[in-house]
Amino acid sequence: MTINLTNWASGLTLEFGSASASEGPAPQAQPGTIGYGQPMRVSAVNRSGGCVGRFSLMGNLVTLGVSYYHPSGPGSTTVTFDATTGYITGANALTFPGHDSVAALNFYRAINANNRAWVVPLGLLDSPARNNCQDFVNSLFGENTRNAAVVTGAYENAAPDGYVEPADFTGDQMQAFAAQWAQQWINGGTNPACPPQDAALIAMLARYVSSAASNGPLTMWVPQIKWQAGTNPSVFALNGYRAYPFSNGNSWNAASVTAFVNLLAAGAHFVAISAIADLPAGVEMKAFDDFFAASGLPTRHDPGNSHYATVTNITGTYYLDVSADFAPENCGLILAFLAGRTVNNPLAGPGTYNTFVQLEGWQAGTQRHGIDYDTFKQTLWNISTFGACPYSEKRATTVFLAPQGWTPQLYQTTRMMPYVGAYGNSNGTPQAWLNTDVVTIPPDAPPLPSRYIG
Structure with a gap:
């Protein structure tokens, strides 16, 4: 041997x-x-x-x-x-x-992560860059790198401009490689520090953001939240949304792209608004899952997830096929990107649903995914491969990707801006999966309009 x-x-x-x-x-x-x-x-x-x-x-x-x-x-x-x-x-x-x-x-x-565990230094951050993503990613699933204590220790992370910093499993390497994703997005072409698998997905996301809506590039809306000291699981006060337009006329808005890839790396839950009932009059929007399927990128069907369903949502699709509890050789960083529908119906027609996307910790059906899900249940923070964040539809802190002319508003009942798949129930209650105990809103927020009641 x-x-x-x-x-x-x-x-x-x-x-x-x-x-x-x-x-x-x-x-x-x-x-x-x-x-x-x-x-x-x-x-x-x-x-x-x-x-x-x-x-x-x-x-x-x-x-x-x-x-x-x-x-x-x-x-x-x-x-x-x-x-x-x-x-x-x-x-x-x-x-x-x-x-x-x-x-x-x-x-x-090794790099000391969270004073509890040791992780591999990412070679993509070296000069010249080299791909050791397999070793880096596998090290993030070592002992004590991603347990609930690491997440709860991040509750008090600074929140400049309403943005809550994620729990970082990587030993403070997340922001640096997310910056490489942003560079790949903004400059296009080939970034030597961005593996081809990651570059392909980032290029697809950029195409969607620039072309999905009939009235121009999309805008990202990020919830403005602040942790309520002493709460565990953490409670956040939701005070509104901040707009991040992706376009500066003829060029990308670097600040918006950077904010998006940082949220993606941290595991934020995004919803791309494409349901006709939610769109501004006269605006058309391509559903993200259809756009994703037509891109030709390699995928794997998600055997089931907990989004927008009391039991199991079966509409999900992963980028790449990573069904083992081990990162494959010559891989990139993005190994658990999930897209699915806010309506749990794989036969639903265009315009009848919105699409959610997020980077999970690992693909479903694996031990790694199950362990991360246990951490999620303890903290109610979304878990990605690289960290965790409180931007979750179950917390009423969805991040939105929407066309120009769509503006989110806080309402009673749903707390967050409602959308197809997350409307209120006719009895005046939120969807069963929405945990309103972990979010507060200003007392003067208006009642939920009847058009947002299912």
Whole structure:
């Protein structure tokens, strides 16, 4: 078997040693010492049985221990590792099949995230940029990186201009790579620091924002909210909406694009207004899910989600097919982008529903998704791959993407601006999934008009 290991710990030279085996010969390394960015090939060959052994890489009081188990009969090879605190390793797979197994390991000086966990530094932020998204994303699902305590610790995050900073699982790397998404959006073309999978989705989003409405580029409306001190799960006061026009005439509004990608990275729930009942008179708007389906991007059907349904919404579609609990090789950052309808009916016709979009933590049907959902139930914050935020339809804090001429208003009953899929019930109550206990609005907000009662 072979283990290809690369040292990405800057300023550290590692030396191979302490090699031993309980089955087969002791592993051999070539070369015996590696500096930053350099690879080492460790191999063990046993023509008459399996390979079971271990070795270490050491340097400047830092140790990486690697153990491997390669069976002689059926079964996959496994590789495990332990490192000095403050260092972390990423692998290209969980197991390695075959009798000539090859594993790839990368060794990093870790970033301390939330003072509770260690995560991989994102190579896209280096100069020159390199893609280690697989290791970075997988590290975000390590112990203590994304539990409820991390989210509740973010309740008191500063809220400039009514915007609540997210809980950040990445060790303060989220804003930097979101800025790369914004650069990709604004400049178009190829951004070397933006993986092609991410670039393809961002380009589709930009096309939608610029062309979906018949009267010009869309505007994003962000709820203006403030945490009510001492509440847990957190209660926010909703005081209105702030407009972020995407267009500056003939160019993109950089501030609006930046705000959008930061909210996307944090897991905010967006609704693209396309239901005829919600649109201004004379304005037409393409449904996002139809636009998404026609884009030709690779997708996976969502087996079910909790949005706009008392049981399960079956209208969802994910970008890419990531059904395993492990980020694939050569991936980008965006692995759980979900779009679905605010009306739980896959046969609903155009103009009868709106579309929601958000970046989830992981795709449904996986253990990672289930663990994130448990955290959501404890905090009622939306969980993305990279962090968490309180912008959720269940909190009446939906972010809107809407055509010019559509202006949101706070109302009693629904609290937020109502839309098809989130109207009030005829008995004067909100939809069953809407938790009005975690949001307050000004007492002088008007009653819900009859046109917004289902």
